[in-house]
Amino acid sequence: MKTLRVYFITALALVLISACNEGKNPTSPEATTTPAGGSLAKGSGPSSAGQGKIAGTDRVFAFNATTHPNGTVSGVGTLNRTSSGTRFKFSIDCLSVDGNVATMTGTVTESNAYPTSVGSPCWFRVKDNGEGANASPDEMTFWVFCDTPEGCNIPVCDVVDPDFELEYGAFYPIAAGNIQVKP
Numbered sequence: 067m068k069t070l071r072v073y074f075i076t077a078l079a080l081v082l083i084s085a086c087n088e089g090k091n092p093t094s095p096e097a098t099t100t101p102a103g104g105s106l107a108k109g110s111g112p113s114s115a116g117q118g119k120i121a122g123t124d125r126v127f128a129f130n131a132t133t134h135p136n137g138t139v140s141g142v143g144t145l146n147r148t149s150s151g152t153r154f155k156f157s158i159d160c161l162s163v164d165g166n167v168a169t170m171t172g173t174v175t176e177s178n179a180y181p182t183s184v185g186s187p188c189w190f191r192v193k194d195n196g197e198g199a200n201a202s203p204d205e206m207t208f209w210v211f212c213d214t215p216e217g218c219n220i221p222v223c224d225v226v227d228p229d230f231e232l233e234y235g236a237f238y239p240i241a242a243g244n245i246q247v248k249p
Contacts, residue, residue, distance in 0.1 A: 111135070112161055114168035116192055118243015120206055124149040127209065127243075129190075131158040131170050141170070145209045152179040154211065156188050160223040166194045168247045171223040174211050186212040187220040189230075193237055194247035204245035205237035 111133035119126045124147050131141030141158030158172040169191045174183045193205040212218030221227040 112163040116245030118240040121241035162224040203239035
């Protein structure tokens with residue numbers, strides 16, 4: 067038993083010395099090593115999440131998108147039109163963050179009113195205007211999708227298309243809810 071305790075204490079000391087040499091706490095999320103011996107920052111990159119209702123409309127939304135350490139993006143969302151009962155679900159595979167604005171694109175995965183839109187691209191943009199009583203309301207563009215996947219010209223979220231943005235890029239305040247954008 068005494069020998070096992072000595073090995074454990076020696077092993078713990080080596081881990082702590084190794085971490086100190088790298089300047090990282092071994093229990094910190096940033097202190098992850100890859101199988102090849104290199105380091106990989108743990109945690110996520112840019113992200114955005116929100117839920118609420120666009121002011122003056124019947125559009126209720128919820129979404130989240132995260133950039134993973136390897137650069138891939140994953141996320142999901144829903145959009146409901148309460149007056150008509152129209153519902154959409156979508157996946158998010160691209161997230162571009164510029165300050166407090168996030169642009170996202172993805173694919174329609176389900177729709178009760180537009181079943182031919184399943185598989186088509188979708189696009190939207192959000193603006194996080196801060197927190198608290200003195201902050202302006204967060205904002206969102208309308209969510210853009212195509213009736214069918216064929217012939218749809220929605221740009222990828224990190225590609226600027228001035229004509230598309232002029233037509234679809236207007237922001238509208240949200241009346242209830244919150245949007246968060248993290249660079």
